[in-house]
Amino acid sequence: MEYEAVIGLEVHVQLKTKSKLFCGCATGFGAEPNTLVCPVCLGYPGVLPVINEEAVRKTILAGLMLECEIARFSKWDRKNYFYPDMPKNYQISQYDLPLCRGGHVGKFGITRIHLEEDVAKSFHFAASSGVDFNRAGTPLMEIVSQPDLRSPEDAFEYLTTLKEILVSGGVSDCDMEKGQLRCDANVSVRPVGQQSFGEKVEIKNMNSISGVRRALAYEIQRQIAALKRGEKIVQETRRWDDEAGVTSVMRTKEYAHDYRYFPEPDLMPVTVSDAWLEEIRRSVPELPEAKRRRFVEQYGLPEYDAEVLVADAAVAAYYEEAAACSKNPKAISNWIMTELLGRFADNKMAPAQLAELVAAIDSGQISGKMAKEVFAEMFATGKSASVIIREKGLSQISDAAALEAWVEQAMAAHPQSVADFKAGNTAAINFLKGQVMKLSRGKANPQLVGEILARKLQKA
Amino acid sequence: MSLHTLPVWQLRQKLRQGEVSPREATQALLDRIAAVDGKVKGYLWLNADDALAQADAARNGGALAGVPIAIKDVINVEGQPCTCASKILQGYIAPYDATVIRKLREAGAILLGRTNMDEFAMGSSTEHSCWGITCNPWDLTRIPGGSSGGSAAVVAADEAFAALGSDTGGSIRQPAALCGCVGLKPTYGRVSRYGLVAFASSLDQIGPLTKDVRDAALLLGVIAGHDPLDSTSVPREVPDYLAGLERGIKGLRIGLPKEYFIPGMDKEVEAVVRAAIRHLESLGTEVVDISLPHTDYAVAVYYLVATAEASANLARFDGIRYGLRVRGEDVIDTYAKTRGAGFGPEVKRRIILGTYALSAGYYDAYYLRAQKVRTLIRQDFEKAFAVCDVIVTPTTPEVAFRVGEKTSDPLKMYLSDIFTISANLAGNCGVSVPCGFAQKLPVGLQILGKPFDEETVLRVAYAYEQTTAWHKERPVL
């Protein structure tokens, strides 16, 4: 019997705001423990939350980018449960009226997106645990997918696409290592053709996108193997161990999850007006997929180039500025991909200057080899190509008469090579070419030298 | 001159004129407290040196410059404990000021002492304090009311010029009535709740307990106003409550709800209140019979909505970040032991009731239904205020009962809130003013107003007060 997997992903994304969701403490990773806290995010007696407008805005922006329906009326609810990483032992979240509904990540549907506060971080020692509340109160977007995914690869695709979109919109940096994007999965298997879903298992503790793929691959196999043995799948929560490569049952939480949701009395609902929605809509950037397609069509670039360039917004912008004043967008792409990526921040060369360099090569003013020298100087100093070429006297010599003279000189000085060439050793032309370059102190246009040599050798 | 017997507005005049210094006023109070608080037991915490230091540093100019004010132990004052009369907050020192405290400080007030209360504001007698009871200054064998019993008692006993309390179901008005002083519950959203330890988030309000109506108007003017730290505070200008006090009340329509003169109430109390109403009529007002048909359901609604909200608000007391911790075998056990040891029985009862009302399978039948009936209660008031300007009722169905009389039957205790609770559910404002005595104990007249119409409520209260002498009565201690 053939089985297929049904996967749903629940992703939590920390929003890239300056301050937390309900108080003015800074958001941030890696700060000294318990230094980004105040009575509000610590759940002190008597405190009250106040909503960060930017968090709402970014959530709506994400919703627009994922083509969700934005709720015109949205509210807040208390989700009640006790845990040491919960300052109030209730989490302010959204239950029945979230900010966004529907939408999709690539070809996979999503159910909803809502905004809630993040919990604190615990550290575990031998006989005790310690809690750092820096993270508590960070704005968190929860994105729930439809159970549309069918394979670990789907999950990988879902997460990379989601990350790419959210990063492009400035919604989040989605760095999983910093906890800015966290993913839990619900996995079940069923015989191919069966309409109803199998018993689903929740998988937690997947700390990278490839880790998600690995965990799902293991879990799907585990479930199929169990079913084939005649066992039933128990609805439970399992923990992925990336090192051991297995999922195992988590100590089932002793309390049943009766969250006792009720409307948050301390916070007022959010109504999104037409005007506000339009304003946010105008700030939706070109989505990465669309941008890649445009780069291919507009600049005639191969898909590979488009992918590389679009991956970083600053690089893409740089490319477009350079390509706008160049007749050779492919060459621009090549230069950026081979020479600028990886040290983009230190680059002093302006986009138009790169275009000028490419034009100088294409016109034969300088050789490809010299161009590398020029590029290095442009990168370090920000001087334009023409200035550097002039200062260093690097212009290639393309004057036919001068080149012919050197070619004849080289041929005369090395008759053996000429003879070798005539005898069928075509490689001898390279030696002669090298000699011409030497005579010209490297300034001869190598392409033209090659043509003239070929012509003269023919006649010799 | 018995300095401690002055109301705030008179003390302020003397301070302004230099007749009296803030230190003298503070010392007079401290002397009075030393003399009688052993009997009244209204104060939980007092730092005489700190108060005198504040007095010496007091500068003239603010609305309350140099005036000591007592604070109910449920409001955060930086550097002071805030126990909410609960063991679970033992050791907690507030690292911040509530907004109302910041406003008092800006007005130049001296923060003098913290007063007793029912634990986490849950109670109507101040018998549910972990620190012990407070006694009604008019009869030390009786309760002062609750939950702001300490604040009411110290004002009535001239141990404070004025005090702040909190009102969720009547906790300012009811003790004010039972102790013979003035107690005002502002409209929900009029005064910031930031820094008030939350009991029921959609019902709580901070308000003044004072010796007379002018003082209540004065204090309200200082603490009222929009607060960006409280999303439920309303961005509405604060009028000059003092300016309108003396405008008179001729022609105003006084609504008398028939549901508030119930067969079960004390006959003498009823007589005193009816006499007060006749007095209001004699001042030129028109009495209008009205009905608030859902009054009978108010207590039931309250004990579902308030306890539900409280069950969540009190979840934060878990021994992790502040307060008491009783170590258990693991984290869950630590929670259970800490909360079991730290909370008193009334608090536990209410948390259990509130948790139940929200729990799976019961939410619709209890919490949701109660919130719907709450809407009906609110609509009752809206309809009533179409035909009257204020609504007048007894504040309580009886006078102060004896210590221990109602503690064995929580439901009986709950029912004594019957007249005050609806105003919290509807969000209206209300004041209780002394209107006489029954069995030699104070009786309160409650005046309820439309949302944000404290001005009219205060005006009616002032007119009544100034043409009677109840507010000048003092208990003998």
Added chain:
Amino acid sequence: MSQEKPQFDISYVAHLARLELTEAERQQFSAQLQNVLAYVAKLNELDVSNVEPTAHAVPLTNVLRKDELRPSIERARILANAPEAARDLFITPKIVE
């Protein structure tokens, strides 16, 4: 809603609320709260099918604040209130997942 006595399992509810009760409390509270629940059942007398619940006491929306920083509190002050603190963390009994 039916008129039967509500099923009130006090041990379960106390556990939801993380409250340890003594046996005496369990019995006493159970009886007292059964009384209260019987009393609040009077709300069933009313027809609320067309009534909206009061979610908020004041009809405000969009109460939002700008994404600006406010000073945090010094660590020493908050750890001073902690029942147990070490290594700049709030220490709790070991949390087992």
